[in-house]
Amino acid sequence: MPNPENKMERIKLIFRYLMNLEWTEKIQHYCIFCDRANFGGIAYEDDDLIAIHNIRSAGQLHWLIMPKSHVARDIESLNGEHIALLQAMDRVKQHLLASHCPGVSPTDVHSGYHRGRRPLVAGIYYPDIVSIHHLHLHVIVKPRAWLRFFKYPGWLPLMWRSDVAVLRRVQRLAAKVT
Secondary structure, three states: OOOHHHHHHHHHHHHHHHHHOOOOOOOOOOOHHHOHHHOOOEEEEOOOEEEEEOOOOOEEEEEEEEEOOOOOOOHHHOOHHHHHHHHHHHHHHHHHHHHHOOOOOHHHEEEEEEOOOEEEEOOEEEOOOOOOOOOOEEEEEEEOHHHHHHOOOOOOOOOEEEHHHHHHHHHHHHHHHO
């Protein structure tokens, strides 16, 4: 006969897991992307943007492209005013691909953003998938299949959004403003 306390412990663990998802707004007081000691190596840098080698590579090459300053927490907070930033991040992506893997097929490149906190219904939010609240673009060359499917899933827009889709969305927002 199962021990009720063990069952209660399992329920508590499940409850604790669900409660620790970012169902509500949580603030990160420390950003690892603002401390260069956490970088796996710098692949590109200019006055506004930096691209680093992801220390947890999901493919043959894996860069994170981000603004140096906290321009946005995640893609959910982007608006039409961010169009120039996204275009600059795309130029860095194209530069890195051209300089490090010329001739790579577009089908071998998986790039996009993890989804941030966004409303579901009546004050309830989807959990925040973004682990670091500093806007960053993942560019993965020849991704490992299981990571592409589960951690960076193009098929699941609740978790992941391609950079092309994000750029298109922000372009539409910019067009509405003008």
